[in-house]
Amino acid sequence: MNLKGKRVFVTGAGGFVGSHLVETLIKIGAKVRALVHYNSRNDWGMLEDLDENILKEVEVVTGDIRDGEGIRWMIKDQEVVFHLAALIGIPYSYVNPKDVIETNVLGSLNLLLAALDTNVEKFVHTSTSEIYGTAKYIPMDEKHHLNPQSPYAASKVSADQLALSFYHSYSLPVGIIRPFNIYGPRQSARAIIPNIIMQGLEGRKIRLGSFFPTRDLTYVEDAVGGFICFAQSEKTIGEIVHLGTSQQVSILELVDLIGQMLHKNLTAKSERRRVRPRKSEVERLMADISKAKKLFNWKPKISLEKGIEKTIKWMSENSWRYKKEIYNI
Numbered sequence: 001m002n003l004k005g006k007r008v009f010v011t012g013a014g015g016f017v018g019s020h021l022v023e024t025l026i027k028i029g030a031k032v033r034a035l036v037h038y039n040s041r042n043d044w045g046m047l048e049d050l051d052e053n054i055l056k057e058v059e060v061v062t063g064d065i066r067d068g069e070g071i072r073w074m075i076k077d078q079e080v081v082f083h084l085a086a087l088i089g090i091p092y093s094y095v096n097p098k099d100v101i102e103t104n105v106l107g108s109l110n111l112l113l114a115a116l117d118t119n120v121e122k123f124v125h126t127s128t129s130e131i132y133g134t135a136k137y138i139p140m141d142e143k144h145h146l147n148p149q150s151p152y153a154a155s156k157v158s159a160d161q162l163a164l165s166f167y168h169s170y171s172l173p174v175g176i177i178r179p180f181n182i183y184g185p186r187q188s189a190r191a192i193i194p195n196i197i198m199q200g201l202e203g204r205k206i207r208l209g210s211f212f213p214t215r216d217l218t219y220v221e222d223a224v225g226g227f228i229c230f231a232q233s234e235k236t237i238g239e240i241v242h243l244g245t246s247q248q249v250s251i252l253e254l255v256d257l258i259g260q261m262l263h264k265n266l267t268a269k270s271e272r273r274r275v276r277p278r279k280s281e282v283e284r285l286m287a288d289i290s291k292a293k294k295l296f297n298w299k300p301k302i303s304l305e306k307g308i309e310k311t312i313k314w315m316s317e318n319s320w321r322y323k324k325e326i327y328n329i
Contacts, residue, residue: 001080001121001122001231001232001233001234003028003231003232004028004029005029005030006079006080007030007031007077007078008030008031008032008033008078008079008080008081008082009035009074009075009078009081010025010032010034010081010082010084011035011065011081011083011084011111012035012084012085012086013032013034013035013036013044013047013058013060013084014036014037014043014044014045014046014047015046015085016046016184016187016188017179017223018034018046018084018085019045019046019047019049019050019186020186020220020221020223021082021084021224021227021228022034022047022058023054024225025228026057026058027054030080031059032058032059033058033059033061033074034047034058034060035061035065035074035085036061037063037064037085038062038063038064042062044060046186049186064107065085065107065108065110065111066103067110068110068114071110071111072114072117075111075115075118076118079121079122080120080123080231081120081122082124082126083123083124083125083126085107086104086107086126086159087099087100087152088128088152089152089190089329090150090153090280091276091329092152092329093151093152094151094277097151100151100152100155101154101158104152104158105155105159105162108125108159108162111123112162112163112166112174116166116170120172122231122237123166123172123173123174124175124177124227124230124231125159125160125163125175125176126177126179127156127177127179127240128156128178128179129178129179129180129181129244129287130148130150130152130153130156130282131146131148131156131157131160132144132147132282132285133147133148133149133153134149134281134283134284134285135283135284135285135286138286139246139286139287139288139289140286140287140288141288141291142240142242142291149279149281150276150280160176160240163176164238164240167238173237174238175230175231175236175237175238175240175241176239176240176241177236177243178241178242178243179218179226179242179243179244180215180216180218180243180285180287181216181217182220182223182243183217183218183219183220183308183311184219184221184310184311184314185220185310185311185314185315185318186220186314187220187311188328189322190328190329192215192251193217193254193258193308193311194315194322195208195328196208196258196266197258197262197311197315198315198319198322198324199324200259200262200264200266201262201315201316201319204264204265204266204267205267205269206268206269207271207274207327208251208270208274209270209271209275209276210270210281211250211252211268211270212250212252212283213251213281213282213284214248214251214283214284214286215249215251216244216246216248216285216287217247217304217307218243219300219302219306219307221302222243222301225298226243226292226298227243229296229298230298232296233295235295235296236295236296239291239295241291241292242287242288242291242292243289243292243298244287244289245287245289245300246286246287246288246289247304248284248285248286249304251268252268255268257305258308258312261305261309261312271327273327274327
C-alpha cells in the first residue's frame with residue numbers, strides 16, 4: 001500500500017510522536033485528518049509547531065477518543081488509521097488509574113468499533129514496550145511474555161488484546177506496532193531525555209528517580225519512518241512488530257552523555273518522589289528488531305549521539321515551553 005493520496009486518520013496528532021507523523025504524512029502526499037484533544041483554547045498541541053504550509057494541508061478535528069459517537073463521524077470515509085492517542089504518563093497512572101483505563105482501553109475500543117463501520121484498509125494500533133516489564137532476556141522479541149508493572153502498562157496490554165481480537169473476530173485489518181522508548185524534539189519533560197536536558201540547560205544537578213534502569217532509545221524521525229513502513233507493508237496485518245535500536249543505555253550513562261554534549265559536568269541525585277514503586281520499576285528494556293527488518297526492511301539510521309544533539313538544539317530554542325521548577329508526572 002502506498003500512502004500517497006490515501007485518506008489517513010491520526011489520533012493523538014497533537015502529541016510528540018503524532019505531530020511528527022502528521023508532518024511526514026503530509027510530506028509524502030497523504031490526505032490527513034488529525035484528531036487533537038478538545039480544549040477551550042483551541043490549542044492543537046505540537047501540531048502548532050508545523051510549518052504553516054504543511055499545517056494548512058491538515059484537516060484538524062477536536063474531540064476525545066472516549067466519545068464513541070464523535071469518533072464514528074471522524075473516522076467515516078478514512079482509509080488508514082494511525083491510533084496513537086493515549087494517556088502515557090506512568091507516574092500519572094499511579095495517581096489516576098481510572099482516567100488511564102478509560103482513555104487507553106475504552107478509547108481504543110471506540111476506535112475499533114468505528115473502524116468496522118467504514119472501509120478501513122489498515123488500522124495501525126500503537127503499543128509500548130512497557131507491557132513487558134523488566135526484560136527476562138535480551139534482545140526482547142515479540143514473543144517475550146507480558147508482565148505489566150504499572151496501571152499504564154496494564155491499560156496498554158488490554159488495548160493491544162482488544163485490537164488483536166478485532167482482527168481475529170471481525171477480520172479488521174489491524175496491525176500492532178510496538179515502539180520501545182522514542183525521544184526527540186517536541187517531547188514532554190516527563191520523558192527521561194528531555195528531563196535531563198532541561199535540567200542540564202539550567203544547572204549541573206540532575207534530579208532523577210532510579211539511576212540504573214536501561215532503555216532502548218529510538219529517535220523520533222526513525223520511529224516515524226517505522227510507522228510509515230509498517231502501514232505500507234501488506235505483511236503486517238495481524239502482526240505485532242517492534243521498533244527499537246537493539247541497544248541499551250542506562251540513566252546514568254545518559255546523564256554523562258548529555259553532560260558531555262552540553263560541555264558540563266552533570267551530577268545526578270535521586271529524589272524519592274521520582275522513584276517508581278519498588279515492584280513497578282522496569283529495570284531493563286532492549287528490542288529485537290529482526291521482525292521489522294524482515295517484514296518491511298526497517299532499521300534506525302540516527303545514532304543516539306546525533307539524536308540527542310538534535311534534541312538539545314530544539315530544547316535550547318524552546319526552553320520557555322517547560323515548567324522547569326516542577327516535577328512532571
